[in-house]
Amino acid sequence: MIGKFFNQGALWTTTMAVLALLFVVGMLILYCFFLRFVSNSSKKKQFKLYAGWEKMVFQYLEGEKTTQEIMALVPRARYAYFQHFLKSYLLALKGDDFEKLSALVTNTDLFSCLIDQLVHGDEQVRSESAFFIGLVRARQAKEHLIRGLEDKDEGVYFNCALSLAKIGAIDTLGIILGQFRIRKKPSRDLLLSILFEFGTDACQPLLWYLKGEPDAFSISLIVDALGHYRYYPAGEEILCILDATPGYDVRINCIRAVGKIEYLGAMPSLRECMNDADWRVRSLAIWALGRIGDDSVEEELVVYLGDENWWVRYRAAEALFSLSRKGREALSVIAQHSKNKKAASVTRILLTDMKVGG
Amino acid sequence: MSKGNKVQKTIIYAEDDLDIARLVKFKLEREEFKVTHFPDGEGVIEAIIETIPDIVLLDVMMPLRDGISILRDIRANPKTVSIPTIILSAKGQESDVVKGLGDGATDYLTKPFAPSELVARVNKAISWQFLQ
Numbered sequence: 001m002i003g004k005f006f007n008q009g010a011l012w013t014t015t016m017a018v019l020a021l022l023f024v025v026g027m028l029i030l031y032c033f034f035l036r037f038v039s040n041s042s043k044k045k046q047f048k049l050y051a052g053w054e055k056m057v058f059q060y061l062e063g064e065k066t067t068q069e070i071m072a073l074v075p076r077a078r079y080a081y082f083q084h085f086l087k088s089y090l091l092a093l094k095g096d097d098f099e100k101l102s103a104l105v106t107n108t109d110l111f112s113c114l115i116d117q118l119v120h121g122d123e124q125v126r127s128e129s130a131f132f133i134g135l136v137r138a139r140q141a142k143e144h145l146i147r148g149l150e151d152k153d154e155g156v157y158f159n160c161a162l163s164l165a166k167i168g169a170i171d172t173l174g175i176i177l178g179q180f181r182i183r184k185k186p187s188r189d190l191l192l193s194i195l196f197e198f199g200t201d202a203c204q205p206l207l208w209y210l211k212g213e214p215d216a217f218s219i220s221l222i223v224d225a226l227g228h229y230r231y232y233p234a235g236e237e238i239l240c241i242l243d244a245t246p247g248y249d250v251r252i253n254c255i256r257a258v259g260k261i262e263y264l265g266a267m268p269s270l271r272e273c274m275n276d277a278d279w280r281v282r283s284l285a286i287w288a289l290g291r292i293g294d295d296s297v298e299e300e301l302v303v304y305l306g307d308e309n310w311w312v313r314y315r316a317a318e319a320l321f322s323l324s325r326k327g328r329e330a331l332s333v334i335a336q337h338s339k340n341k342k343a344a345s346v347t348r349i350l351l352t353d354m355k356v357g358g
Numbered sequence: 359m360s361k362g363n364k365v366q367k368t369i370i371y372a373e374d375d376l377d378i379a380r381l382v383k384f385k386l387e388r389e390e391f392k393v394t395h396f397p398d399g400e401g402v403i404e405a406i407i408e409t410i411p412d413i414v415l416l417d418v419m420m421p422l423r424d425g426i427s428i429l430r431d432i433r434a435n436p437k438t439v440s441i442p443t444i445i446l447s448a449k450g451q452e453s454d455v456v457k458g459l460g461d462g463a464t465d466y467l468t469k470p471f472a473p474s475e476l477v478a479r480v481n482k483a484i485s486w487q488f489l490q
Contacts, residue, residue: 095472
């Protein structure tokens with residue numbers, strides 16, 4: 001009796017659970033359909049708007065429509081859509097057409113809307129607005145972008161800095177670096193992409209900032225950027241940092257930079273670095289010597305063909321190969337006749353790689 | 359198709375950025391070209407062999423088939439080998455340009471680009487073709 005009652009109770013509970021589950025699944029399916037409907041109708045609306053704007057904007061680019069005629073078609077409530085519509089053209093075009101599209105933003109009410117968005121409550125809106133201002137090269141927004149550098153959101157800071165770089169505001173480099181230093185989670189790629197956006201104009205001020213920079217992380221990045229641009233006047237300062245700093249990250253970036261710059265004065269320091277306990281320092285120093293050196297370093301490089309670390313041995317063989325014909329001949333002899341197995345092996349690999357790579 | 363006495367030149371244009379493709383098509387059609395656009399790499403080589411256009415414009419990075427492999431097919435086929443082909447790509451490194459020209463591109467234009475420059479290069483490539 002009790003067992004039967006228990007079975008009926010369990011059956012009832014299971015049935016109710018299954019029904020509840022089916023109800024939840026049904027509601028979820030309905031919700032998905034609703035979301036899809038909303039998304040489709042939004043896309044259709046967007047497509048219709050864009051198709052209308054496209055025709056007019058193409059005519060505007062041909063000089064058949066004026067800025068006022070275009071903006072008359074775009075109500076303020078549709079500015080976000082219009083911004084999105086223009087974005088792909090602004091990214092892909094240059095020359096007269098870019099200038100015309102840029103004027104469509106900077107000479108109209110859309111520009112004041114972008115400035116207002118820089119202080120919007122939503123960080124996504126602030127960030128996109130900062131990016132767009134840079135995209136249209138709106139130099140008149142410089143002061144607003146500088147204020148945006150203080151934004152607590154990383155994305156807004158990054159896009160404001162990137163836009164300042166795009167408009168060539170080189171005088172704001174110090175503020176950008178200062179703000180970067182106080183960020184909680186600084187990203188290496190983030191600052192480098194800003195510095196690269198400034199182009200070679202940033203080299204001279206970067207060298208000036210490097211001399212007074214207290215932060216090791218920022219020093220590494222500035223050195224990296226100067227090396228990227230092969231800015232020869234920075235060689236001496238980078239060398240001073242290399243000789244005075246024990247920190248691995250800074251040293252690595254200094255060695256790479258003097259190598260890229262091909263700074264001749266770095267030869268003695270690089271020779272010292274070849275004896276470093278860390279194989280990463282040794283291999284990079286050998287790589288740099290391969291770029292800067294002459295046949296006077298060949299004998300030393302041959303010694304490193306027998307280094308305990310494979311990568312150091314490979315770099316030494318690579319450096320010998322690139323330095324001179326004499327170095328290449330020495331490698332051929334080592335590959336065939338050396339009793340040092342490590343040296344012979346790495347040399348054979350290098351020579352095969354070079355033949356394959358041309 | 360012809361307008362007056364002028365024979366309309368035909369272009370096959372493969373580009374997956376549809377916004378830019380429509381703008382380029384608009385600009386070229388204004389210059390009296392007849393443009394057939396492909397939104398990806400599929401079917402492009404077949405269309406080129408079938409229609410023998412006056413010039414081909416290719417984006418490099420496209421879904422289904424990249425522009426460089428299409429270019430190689432154009433140059434490998436005796437029927438299409440002499441068709442001027444311009445690469446229009448976001449890949450603007452020196453090595454990319456050298457590779458594109460090495461694979462037989464008549465010209466190489468990097469994005470961002472000026473549409474008026476593209477039209478000028480198209481006209482130049484076709485003129486050279488006639489001179490040869």
